Amino acid sequence: MKNNVAQDHDFALQPVPAQERRGFWSMLAVMLGFTFFSASMWAGGTLGTGLNLWPNFIIAILLGNLLLGIYTALLGSVASETGLSTHLLARYAFGEKGSYLASFLLSATQIGWFGVGVAMFALPIHKATGINQILLLACGGLLMTLTAYFGFRALTILSIIAVPSITILGSISVFKAINLSGGLQPLLTMEPTTALGFGTALTITVGSFISGGTLTPDFVRFAKNKRIGVSTTIIAFLIGNSLMFIFGAVGAAATGKADISEVMLLQGLVIPAIILLGLNIWTTNDNALYASGLGFSNITKIAKNKLVLVNGVLGTLASLWLYNNFVNWLTFLGSTLPPIGAIILTDYFIIKKKQYADYKTAKFDQFNLKALAAWSFSVLLTKVLPGIPPLNAVLSAMIIYLALEYFENLVGKKNLSAKN
Numbered sequence: 001m002k003n004n005v006a007q008d009h010d011f012a013l014q015p016v017p018a019q020e021r022r023g024f025w026s027m028l029a030v031m032l033g034f035t036f037f038s039a040s041m042w043a044g045g046t047l048g049t050g051l052n053l054w055p056n057f058i059i060a061i062l063l064g065n066l067l068l069g070i071y072t073a074l075l076g077s078v079a080s081e082t083g084l085s086t087h088l089l090a091r092y093a094f095g096e097k098g099s100y101l102a103s104f105l106l107s108a109t110q111i112g113w114f115g116v117g118v119a120m121f122a123l124p125i126h127k128a129t130g131i132n133q134i135l136l137l138a139c140g141g142l143l144m145t146l147t148a149y150f151g152f153r154a155l156t157i158l159s160i161i162a163v164p165s166i167t168i169l170g171s172i173s174v175f176k177a178i179n180l181s182g183g184l185q186p187l188l189t190m191e192p193t194t195a196l197g198f199g200t201a202l203t204i205t206v207g208s209f210i211s212g213g214t215l216t217p218d219f220v221r222f223a224k225n226k227r228i229g230v231s232t233t234i235i236a237f238l239i240g241n242s243l244m245f246i247f248g249a250v251g252a253a254a255t256g257k258a259d260i261s262e263v264m265l266l267q268g269l270v271i272p273a274i275i276l277l278g279l280n281i282w283t284t285n286d287n288a289l290y291a292s293g294l295g296f297s298n299i300t301k302i303a304k305n306k307l308v309l310v311n312g313v314l315g316t317l318a319s320l321w322l323y324n325n326f327v328n329w330l331t332f333l334g335s336t337l338p339p340i341g342a343i344i345l346t347d348y349f350i351i352k353k354k355q356y357a358d359y360k361t362a363k364f365d366q367f368n369l370k371a372l373a374a375w376s377f378s379v380l381l382t383k384v385l386p387g388i389p390p391l392n393a394v395l396s397a398m399i400i401y402l403a404l405e406y407f408e409n410l411v412g413k414k415n416l417s418a419k420n
Contacts, residue, residue, distance in 0.1 A: 010151040010290075011221075012297040012304040015083030015359050021224040024232060026156050030219055031236035033159030033283035035209065036166050038120060040241055041260045041280070043208040044248025050196030053253060054188040060198060061245040062238070064205025069237035071394065072213040073230045075341055078348050079217030080229030084359060086217045086291075087298035090340065092356055093347035095365040098372055100299045102340045106215060107295030107311075109337065110288040112322055113212075115315035117285040118144065119323035124261050125274055141316025144282055148289035148308045152222055155286060162279040169269075169276040170247040170260070176267045177254035190253055203388045209241060210390040212284075214341040215291045289315070338390050339378040339397035343371050346398045351405055370408065374401035 011020070022030075044061070051057040078089060086106065090099035122136035147154040181187040196204075216233060223229030251263030264273035293308035300307070315322070348354060356362070378397035385392045 009153075010294070010304050011083075012085070012294050013088070013301065015088075016221050017083070020222065021083075022156070022222045022228075023224055024228050027220070027223050027228055027232040028235060029159040029163055030152070030156050030222075031232045032163045032240040033155065034212075034219060034287050035236045035240040036163060036244060036280055037209065037212070037241070037284045038117075038260075038277065038280045040208055040244035041248035043204050044245030045252035045257065045259065046204060046248075047196065047201050047245065048249025048252035049193050049256065051192055051198075051201055052188070052190065053249060056198060056201070057249055060201040061205055061242050061249075064202050065238050065242045065245075067206055067391065068209055068213055068241065069234040071210065071338075071341065072216040072237055073233045074345050074349070075214070075216045076220035076223070076229040076233040077226050078344065079221040080223040080226045081354070082356060082359070083221050084217065085221055085294050085298075086215050086341070086344070087295050088359065089217055089344050089348070090298075091364045092352070092362070093344045093368060094371045094375075095367040098365075098367040101372070101375075103295035103298045105336055106340065107292040107299075109211065110215070110292040110295070111311045111315045112326055114144070114285050114288045114292070114312070115319040115322035116326070117281045117288070118316055118319040121278060121281045121285075122319070123323070124259070124277060128265055128270060128274070137316060137319055140278075140281075141312060141319065144285040145289060145309065145312030145316070147282070147286040148293065148312065149305050151290070151305070152219075155219075155290060158286065159283055162283045166276055166279055166283075167243070169264075169272045170243070172272065173260060173264050173267060173269065173276075174247060174250045176269075177250045177263065180267075181254045187250065187253055193256065199388065203390070205245065206388060206390045209237070210394075211335075211337040212288070213237070214337045215287075216341075218291045218294055219287070335382055335389065335393060336375075336379050338393040339375045339382075342378070342394040342397040343374055343401050346401050347371070350402065370404040371401060374404060 011017070047057055047060060051060065075086075079085070082089065087099060087103045090102040093099075094102055118137055118141045121140045122133055125131060125136055126133040147158050178184055178187055181190070220229040220233055223232065248260055251257065251260050255263050255266055257263045257266065261273045261277040264270075264276065289308055289312055290304075292311045293304040296302070296307045296311070297304040348356065374397050377400050378393055381396045382389050382393040385396070
């Protein structure tokens with residue numbers, strides 16, 4: 001294990017050392033690449049056909065992404081202060097063996113979404129160009145796996161290329177959609193084709209990325225300081241993710257298509273559509289695969305890079321099956337992830353008051369039953385409580401975990417008094 005750790009440039013099983021930390025622009029590129037997500041465009045398309053663009057749509061995405069930004073920025077704050085991934089932070093909150101549950105859920109979900117993403121890349125391009133579907137699946141899976149294999153530096157380089165490219169191509173599509181609608185004013189006042197409630201819109205906005213956002217520490221642990229970690233995370237979610245929603249919504253409002261690649265094909269932008277779709281899915285998929293490698297490394301102690309290759313092959317081979325059969329199951333799994341982040345935040349900021357023992361010398365419990373119980377009950381409550389399910393998951397996990405901690409301390413004090 002020592003040899004693996006020494007050779008691991010992504011620090012899967014140790015804190016990121018100070019000399020490997022990154023500055024503002026490098027971190028901003030990675031975090032924007034993380035949030036430039038095709039599913040956010042499709043969610044924006046759903047909102048664009050269900051809400052008038054002004055003011056309901058704008059308010060829903062800004063409020064939803066502000067909530068996402070606060071949640072992920074808090075996780076980013078912990079990561080940038082400790083240099084630890086989500087999986088290593090989970091050892092403090094859940095115990096060493098208890099963290100394996102968190103790592104397994106996070107990693108399995110990310111492999112599943114990686115496979116779905118490979119299919120989302122290959123199928124539209126096959127439909128538009130006639131290129132062999134299996135060839136597209138294989139090439140897409142290979143390229144996305146390679147950047148995750150080469151680690152954080154490769155993620156940074158890809159994001160530096162992809163983020164401005166996606167922004168430019170998406171903006172071109174938006175301007176064409178505005179012209180098609182006769183200008184900005186008619187587009188803003190266009191009546192929705194299928195009315196959505198504001199609560200539903202907010203649920204879609206928050207729910208589209210809160211599960212992936214739970215993995216924010218896997219990337220922000222490389223930030224040089226807390227200011228950089230927090231600011232780049234908030235910008236990525238509040239501005240970057242909102243931009244993806246706008247790209248999807250404007251095209252959908254103008255054409256009735258929620259998928260921006262379909263919108264661009266209708267606009268005659270075949271090559272730009274392929275480039276935008278490929279880069280958009282690539283920047284998210286390699287992050288998903290990277291995070292899955294970190295999670296399974298926490299469980300198995302095998303080097304992250306080896307696990308990335310295995311996970312990439314599995315996700316690619318199963319991509320069509322995952323796309324056709326697994327999305328609902330992945331969505332269910334996604335509802336189990338936000339409580340993990342909530343418990344980590346509660347443990348760090350409230351219970352331990354930001355005083356975690358140094359990771360290299362810390363002695364972890366095998367299991368923290370309070371954290372595991374809080375996670376279990378919050379997942380169950382999310383299914384029955386009214387309101388916004390992702391927020392219910394986060395808030396219920398925090399409240400239950402604090403209540404169990406308070407009860408344990410109260411019982412401990414009573415027992416101590418009885419002995420005295």
